Amino acid sequence: MRESAPFHFTTTWRSDADAATVWATLIDVDRWPQWWPEISSAQLLDARTSSAPAVVGPGSRARLEIRSALGFTLRFGIEVQVEDPPHAMMFTASGDLNGVGHWSLVEDGPVTTVSILWCVTTTRSLIRLLRPLAPSTHALAMRSGNSGLNKWLSQRAW
16 A cells, blocks of 8 residues: 655643653553543553553553544554653554654653654555645644643542
8 A cells, every 4th residue: 555655743742740640641551541532442462561561661562543533543553662761752653653653751840841753654545635634633632632631630649
């Protein structure tokens, strides 16, 4: 199948929590659907860490299903390549999306900023056709994710 031109997205999230708390939530993949509305399914396939079973580490893989605001579902896996808790993670994606993602967390006083870089391609013709809408639908999903993360963190007693 024909692969699309790369999609490059950068997003910044801010949370009123320390980096360790934000990190703990971000690596708890199985719980993503509880706070990130566009994620309909997230399943850790294998954890390569001695921590809790739902926490990822280098070599860990997860399967994700994302509901697009345009009505289609993206199915892809991610595999952690590099992890520097609680500061950075790089992962690869394969499936409906292929490429790399990177999270970088910086704590500044009571606020943690999460910089997210996502560079992917796809072989799905529908996504290639809807390419002009990709920046706005991605931005919507990411705003929703940041809002859900902040609500989730505010409800937890860390």
